[in-house]
Amino acid sequence: MVFDLTDEQKSLQMKAREFSRNELLPHFTRWDRESEFPRDLLRKMGEAGLLGSTVPEEYGGMGTDRVTNGLIVEELARGDSNLSLLAFGTLYEMLSFAPEELKREWAPKLVRGERFLGIALTEPQSGCDAANVRTVAERRGEIYIVNGVKNCVSILNADGWSLLAGTDRESGARGISMFLLHRDTPGLTISRPKSDLGGRAVPRGVLTLEDARIPAGHLMGEENCGFYYIMDAFDYNRALIGLMCIGAARQSLEETIEYVRCRRSFGRAISMNQGVSFPIAEADTYLELARNLCFKVLWLRDNDLPHRRETAMCKWWVPKICVDVLHQCLLLHGHYGYSQDLPLEQRLRDVLGWEIGDGTAQIQKLIIARELIGREFVG
Ligand SMILES: Cc1cc2nc3c(=O)[nH]c(=O)nc-3n(C[C@H](O)[C@H](O)[C@H](O)COP(=O)(O)OP(=O)(O)OC[C@H]3O[C@@H](n4cnc5c(N)ncnc54)[C@H](O)[C@@H]3O)c2cc1C
Numbered sequence: 001m002v003f004d005l006t007d008e009q010k011s012l013q014m015k016a017r018e019f020s021r022n023e024l025l026p027h028f029t030r031w032d033r034e035s036e037f038p039r040d041l042l043r044k045m046g047e048a049g050l051l052g053s054t055v056p057e058e059y060g061g062m063g064t065d066r067v068t069n070g071l072i073v074e075e076l077a078r079g080d081s082n083l084s085l086l087a088f089g090t091l092y093e094m095l096s097f098a099p100e101e102l103k104r105e106w107a108p109k110l111v112r113g114e115r116f117l118g119i120a121l122t123e124p125q126s127g128c129d130a131a132n133v134r135t136v137a138e139r140r141g142e143i144y145i146v147n148g149v150k151n152c153v154s155i156l157n158a159d160g161w162s163l164l165a166g167t168d169r170e171s172g173a174r175g176i177s178m179f180l181l182h183r184d185t186p187g188l189t190i191s192r193p194k195s196d197l198g199g200r201a202v203p204r205g206v207l208t209l210e211d212a213r214i215p216a217g218h219l220m221g222e223e224n225c226g227f228y229y230i231m232d233a234f235d236y237n238r239a240l241i242g243l244m245c246i247g248a249a250r251q252s253l254e255e256t257i258e259y260v261r262c263r264r265s266f267g268r269a270i271s272m273n274q275g276v277s278f279p280i281a282e283a284d285t286y287l288e289l290a291r292n293l294c295f296k297v298l299w300l301r302d303n304d305l306p307h308r309r310e311t312a313m314c315k316w317w318v319p320k321i322c323v324d325v326l327h328q329c330l331l332l333h334g335h336y337g338y339s340q341d342l343p344l345e346q347r348l349r350d351v352l353g354w355e356i357g358d359g360t361a362q363i364q365k366l367i368i369a370r371e372l373i374g375r376e377f378v379g
Helices: 007-024 028-034 039-047 066-079 081-087 090-095 100-112 169-175 226-262 274-302 308-332 334-338 344-355 361-373
Strands: 117-120 136-140 143-153 160-166 176-182 188-191 205-215
Touching (some): 334 344
Parallel strands (some): 117 160
Antiparallel strands (some): 188 205
16 A cells, blocks of 8 residues: 655645645635636636646646546645635546547646536436436437526536436436536526525526527437436545545644644633644544545546445545534634634535535435445345
8 A cells, every 4th residue: 555646746736735825725715705716717727737637638638647636626625625626527527428529629628727617417306316307308400409407506607517418208317418518508598596605606506498409419428328427427526525625624724723822811822722632633633534535535446446435435424524623623713713804614614515515415325325235225
């Protein structure tokens, strides 16, 4: 077992750390308040080589492994967990199913930060029950006519989304296809009814498709296989979500360590009290364990080994312990922590959302139980 990083990994990790410290950390609370991030920042991220690290060189990327992608995401999340989302390798992995022409059009632009993508799966009646998609795509010659509503789409300011729609209504999960949906598709309306508790810089909202016309060439992979593609993508995404939450929590823990050394009460540093130092020791333990689990998943995936059970563990447990760590950090700052003068309340709001997004804890435990006990014994 080797826990060391290669020189290339160390160098990208440092680059991401520097970028995060200089370009994200000083500004991310403003983007939360403005519910938007500056578009030119994405180009800067691209220029720094922090977007699409796993994209093969022939499509403009560096062709790194997924562990390296995880290192970048973790570092960026120290500065802003929301923007680290844009460096997720999953978005590029889904694009790999697209026809060659689309890949050549999109992948280099994603790597340079000229475009970015999101995922459109959830509908008003189907979140956990993701195969119960009611959006329908009917093929008519060289286009698909698409009707339906996606009501919980992150990165509403994206240039496009991986859209999941039914192409064979009778077949449930086996009748769902994946499309690349352009932002300017005729028949697509983008709306933002209300603001979420967190994640505001990459806002969530609604895509309504009314006789929307998607070119047949925007079908990704095989027709009726989309559900399996997206479930496989989630197996990667869930480890990255873990690292995103860890980045935010680790940054907060470091800030808290600094604070408890300086803040004095009853004539001494508050860190002299075990009631203060022990929660910090516990948080450090949880984050270390959680990080190892996330990187193990990425390593398993890099080596084509099964990882569905482990990635489900990441998804239910890691955001939860990161919320606990952030909660402790906030409390140890007293009223300052509760105020908007410090970024802790925002990080808590941002990370909390990832106990739900991309699959709730109950669904992850169902996956683990099925893998362990057998689907026929669990249901
Ligand atoms: C931060 C965030 C980002 C998101 N980003 C996106 C995105 O980019 N694209 C997208 O398409 N969607 C996105 N979502 C939507 C997200 O994937 C869904 O909210 C999630 O899958 C849960 O679905 P739901 O909200 O409809 O809850 P429901 O499915 O209605 O579930 C409600 C509650 O019931 C529980 N429950 C449901 N079924 C079972 C069961 N069988 N056993 C036990 N408990 C059960 C759930 O665990 C949950 O606690 C995002 C959500 C959040 C919060």
